[in-house]
Amino acid sequence: MYLNTHTYYSLRYGTIDSKTLIKQAIDSHLEAIALTDINSTTAALDFVRLAQKNGLKPILGVDFRNNTSQKFIMIAQNDNGYFHINKYLSGFLHQANFKIPNRAKFLPNTYVIYPFQNDFFELESHEFIGVCPQDLNTLKFSKWKQYLHKLVILKTVTFLNKKGFNTHRLLRAIDNNTLLSKLPESEQGSETDIMLPIETLKSLYAEFPKLIENTQHILDTCSITIDITATVSKNQQTYTHNASLDFKLLKKLAYEGLHYRYKRIGRRVFNRLEKELSIIKEKGFVSYFLINWKILKYAQSKDYFYVGRGSGANSVVAYLLRITDVDPIELDLYFERFINLYRTNPPDFDIDFSWRDRDDIMHFIFKRFKHTALITVYNTFKYKASVRELGKVFGLPKSEIDKLSSGAFQVEQLDKLSKLVLIYSKYIQGFPNYLGIHAGGILISDKPIHNYVATFMPPKGFSTAMFDMVVAEDIGLYKFDILSQRGLGKIRETVDIIHYNNPELPPIDIHDIKRFKEDVRIKNMLRKAKAIGCFYVESPAMRMLLKKLEVDNYLGLVAASSVIRPGVAKSGMMREYIQRYRDPKRRKDAHPILLDIMPETYGVMVYQEDVIKVAHYFGGLNLGEADMLRRGMSGKFRSREEFLKVKNQFFENCKNKGHSSQLTTEIWRQIESFAGYAFAKGHSASYAVESYQSLFLKAYYPLEYMVATLNNGGGFYRAEYYVHEARMNGGVIHSVHINKSYYQNYIRGNDIYLGFMNLHSFESNNAQKLITERTKNGSFIDLDDFIDRVTISLEQLTILIKVNAFAFMQRNKRELLWEAYMKVNKVPTEEHVVTLFKSEKITFDTPELSAAQYEDAFDELQYIGFPLCNPFLLLKNPIENRLLAKDLLQHLNKIVTVYGYYVTAKKTPTSKGDLMYFGNFIDFEGDHIDTVHFPPIAKKHPLKGRGVYEITGKVIAEFDCVNIEVSYCEKLAIIQDPRYVDETKIITT
Incomplete structure (x- = not known):
């Protein structure tokens, strides 16, 4: 009814x-x-x-x-x-x-x-x-x-x-x-x-x-009979419209790839290849491989860089088809993690492209494959956001909303409306708010998408299915992941910059990973963790892990890429792995069965497939049950009933095998801690390949690489730190320059000119006009020439003057500002029209104006976001104690005071829910200082954003990594902004 x-x-x-x-x-x-x-x-x-x-x-x-x-x-x-x-x-x-x-x-x-x-x-x-x-x-x-x-x-x-x-x-x-x-x-x-x-x-x-x-x-x-089970794949079933031809093509492509990938082809490779082809055919995944191959063949034809990763990287067929660059034979990747007869869903291929190239790849996919759609994500109401939304709906003042969203209140002291806000915020938490777009998921269906769901059109212009990946997988529609990554953009642009600035050099083969693995300079960079800007290995946590593991080889980096993940760290196995890695005697602590299953990682679960191995060999689960366990841990599994059934089976099998209850519980705890965080080994290996590419460029072309890093949106750190890193590598940093800068950052020799993209409040269309005019009619001679040739408002011109874009004129910028104010309208009314005769310029007697020391730094702070000088020079009270990062080992277990410029900090909740920090600073000479702020100190002396801090604490070291256990931390005052002090007190330069 x-x-x-x-x-x-x-x-x-x-x-x-x-x-x-x-x-x-x-x-x-x-x-x-x-x-x-x-x-x-x-x-x-x-x-x-x-x-x-x-x-x-x-x-x-x-x-x-x-x-x-x-x-x-x-x-x-x-x-x-x-x-x-x-x-x-x-x-x-x-x-x-x-x-x-x-x-x-x-x-x-x-x-x-x-x-x-x-x-x-x-x-x-x-x-x-x-x-x-x-x-x-x-x-x-x-x-x-x-x-x-x-x-x-x-x-x-x-x-x-x-x-x-x-x-x-x-x-x-x-x-x-x-x-x-x-x-x-x-x-x-x-x-x-x-x-x-x-x-x-x-x-x-x-x-x-x-x-x-x-x-x-x-x-x-009315009757709905849609097959909503995943027993039959709903993905495009054939590539050539003929299953037999599909398999012949796949086999042909795989065998053609043998000579590209291997110099010597042994029986081991042939056996693995035939085994994979047989199972791929039996499971009906042939078209899935061919569709990925076709997408990447198009990418290769356009010279697009890409990285293929995911569980599919465990496949030699994927390696031979150039879907991935990871050799599963070399790494002994666990084949059953990639695919087994119990697995119903196809393997994961996450294909990363540069953010510049991804849209073109998407256009190709939508054009080439008939039934295609992006996949949605449900953006839900989050509790704190709901508090704010409902606070506004109830008409609460902003101060009250801020108090409620921060949690700084006693419930019994709240009025009725505030209590209602809290009640209903909890109630709608998790409600869908709006439909978004999955980061990279694409459906390529055998039948029209509208058989299953309606589609909508987001601003990007790609039709998007109205359900998420979980619902799609429930009915047998498995997504292709086409992802955007700025790391690849950095690599591609660095190669382009090197070629442009050094046309005499031979082309760089950025895919020569085997050579990179043996490169002495790269090995040294890894050991010393000198990897700022390099993909996946630049964060403070990864930098310290590399030092602790003394990594200088590919396999070590592959392991580190997974060890750093929260699952391994949370289980306590990251520390255990480091100890066993460094001390062979500690490896005897591993359970014999686990050591036999995972000899390469000393009996420690590091990779996602280790879950399958342990569940299968230690827990007696068959491969289907083990894979169900893995998927259940990943958070993608909808039904917890089957997952709990597998868990119970694991404990029952372990009991029957004679494992103690205590041991079984501990092994299960380690498995459970992975909870979707650990990487598949092939996934880590794919990341390591990209890390090696970026490490090579950083090792041999550091300035070009840092410019490309800045142009592609940076990485783990903010732009200021990459500018600092370029300077540490011999770069000479220049502010924006009207005759030498482009929209993006530009390098010539050791000189790096910041691009107009770095200027806050400076409109991109003005940058484009300036560059177009300069390219067409030559460099600007002076301010009058610029005003005559570029239509720009006084406000926008002021920004250029303040950041010293006219420094080549060797004029005091206050005088230039005065002239600009007299000669330029506040709002431009029309484009300049070229005339036969130029009108004579009105000249003014510019008053003599002085500039204050470090005035540039404050203009840079306002319009670029950071000063181009050493930030320590801006301190109100110059520091005398120059204890540096390189000296800390000499003061082990002693209380010291150092001064550091804030780079970043990681907030981490303790087991009790209290917040602590892991801080990262640079000293006066630009080297790293790492700090630990336990909850009492973090609360008493909180970090307050960028600036120079006085830090007192005990110097500690673990596995050759030096930290300061902070007992006192204070942000130091800087000089007063000289632009706003009494003119009579200005120090002239």
């Missing part, structure tokens, strides 16, 4: 999740129910799955509305009708400002229900009028009473109860950005939009039994 029900995927309107809606339907003794979310089919397939599981007949449709104004409801009679509804809805959702018409377009195999109104109009055979309970009295006096065969029950369900209705109103107020007290009734549903027991509902319509009959007829004649 219910043809119009909503879940909370009727965004900022509905308040019920699918599971609760189905439970309520069963409690109300329903046998069938139609889900018709507002302009959405996001919940449809999950709803079908849950309904069928609970013995309820699911029917699908859409409630088409303009905002809250209901135009009509469309209900699918069958799968074909559902396809047409999805396609019809998508046509609207692909428009920026769509408008639903008053009458629905005819779609095959669908019913249309219009809301009741007094105006009479002709209906087609598949069209009906829906009568709400509140319309029954009006119906008695309406012309529609003569057409009862065209009327059905329209009892809307949007919430469970009064609290649900209150929540609905709050969501509507958030959506309308208005106070709850000012929310119009037209923007909200009715308080009666709740589900009633079936008999109660029928009794309301007892006077019009024909409506009950008509409604039941719709329910009886």
Whole structure:
């Protein structure tokens, strides 16, 4: 009897999740129910799955509305009708400002229900009028009473109860950005939009039994039979439209790749290749490999850099097809992690492209493969954000909202409204707020995407499915991951810069990883952790780990890439691994079975496949159960029932094998701590390949590499630190220069000119105009020449002058500012027009003006974000103690005071929930100082952002890594901004 029900995927309107809606339907003794979310089919397939599981007949449709104004409801009679509804809805959702018409377009195999109104109009055979309970009295006096065969029950369900209705109103107020007290009734549903027991509902319509009959007829004649299981892949089934030809092509490509990848091809390679090909064919993954190959063949044709990673990196077929650059034979990668006969889903291939190239790759995929869509993510209401949103809706002052969101309050001291904010913020936590785009997930389906879900069109212009990867995988649609990464952009641009600045040099083969692995300079950089700017190895934590492990080889770096992950660290096994790595005697502490399973990592679980190995060999699980365990740990697994079953089986098997309860519990704790954080070994190996590429460039072309790093958005650190690193490597840093700078940063020899991209508040179109004019008509001679040739406002010109972009004129910039103020309009009115004769410039007697020492630094702080001078020079009280980072080992276990310029800090909660910091600073000479701030000190002496700090503490060392255990920390005052002090006190330069 219910043809119009909503879940909370009727965004900022509905308040019920699918599971609760189905439970309520069963409690109300329903046998069938139609889900018709507002302009959405996001919940449809999950709803079908849950309904069928609970013995309820699911029917699908859409409630088409303009905002809250209901135009009509469309209900699918069958799968074909559902396809047409999805396609019809998508046509609207692909428009920026769509408008639903008053009458629905005819779609095959669908019913249309219009809301009741007094105006009479002709209906087609598949069209009906829906009568709400509140319309029954009006119906008695309406012309529609003569057409009862065209009327059905329209009892809307949007919430469970009064609290649900209150929540609905709050969501509507958030959506309308208005106070709850000012929310119009037209923007909200009715308080009666709740589900009633079936008999109660029928009794309301007892006077019009024909409506009950008509409604039941719709329910009886509708049926959804979509295969929502993952037993059969819904991905594109063939590449060549012929499965046999597909396999022949895959085998041909693999064998052709042997000579490219291997100088010597042994029996081990052939055996592994044939084994993989056999299983890939048996599991039906041939087209999956070929589609990835085709995408990357296009990338190669465009000279795009890419990195293939994920579990697929364990495959020699992927290596031979150049999907990955990781040799699984060399690394002895665990084949069963990649693929086994129990595995139903295809292996993961995460393909990283430069952020500059990814959009073109996406365009190619959408053009080349017929049924393609991006995949969505559900952006949900987070608790703190909900507190702010609801605080505004209730009209609380900002100070009160800040207090509530920070948690700095006593509940018993709050007023009623503030308590309501907290109550409902918790209630809507986890509700979907809006649909976003998955970072890289693309669906390439065998059938049109609209068979499964509607699509919408985000600003990027790529059609996007309205469900997430979990729902997609539930029905057998597995995503291709095409990701954007700035690290590859850095590598590509560095190679380009080197070639441009040094055309006489031979081309760099950035893919010659074997040579890089043996390079002495790179080995030395790794040992000393001199890897700032290098992919995945530049963070303070990774820098210290490399030192502790004394890494100087590829396998060591592969291990480090996974050891650093939270799962290994959390389990306590990172420390254990370091100890066993450095001290062979400690390796005897490993359990013999674990040491036998994982000899390379000394019996410590480091990689994701180690979970499978331990579960299989130690816990006695078969490979299917072990893989289920791995997926359960990853957080992607929906059903916890099967996961718990596998857990119980693990403990039972260990008991039968004679393992002690204590040992089994400890091994399970280690497994559980991975919880989706550990990398597959092939994944780590792929990262290590990119690390080696960036390490090579940093080792031999450090300045070009740092410029490319800045141009590609940096990395772990802010831009200031990469400028510092360039200076430490011999670079001469210049501010923006109107004759030598470009939009991005530019290098010539050792001179690095900051680009216009670094200037805060400077408009990019002005930079483009300046560069275009300079390229066309030559360098600017002076300020007058610049003003004459470039149309620019006084405000924008002022920025250029203040950052010394006219320094080549060797004029005091205060004098230049005075001239600019006299000669330039505040707002430019028109572009310059070239004339035959130039008008004579008016000259002014510029007053003699002086500039203060370090005035440039404060202008740079304002417009670039950091000073180009040594920040220690800006201290109010110059420091005399020059204890440096390089001297700390001489003061081991002693209390020292050092001075450091703040770089970054990592906040980490302790087991008790208290916050502590791991700080990173640079000393006067630019070397690193690492600090540990335990909770009492972190609370008493908090870090307050960038600046120079006086740090007192005990020098400690572990595994050759020096830290200061901080007991006192204070940010030091800097000099007063000389631009705003009394002119008579200015120190001239």
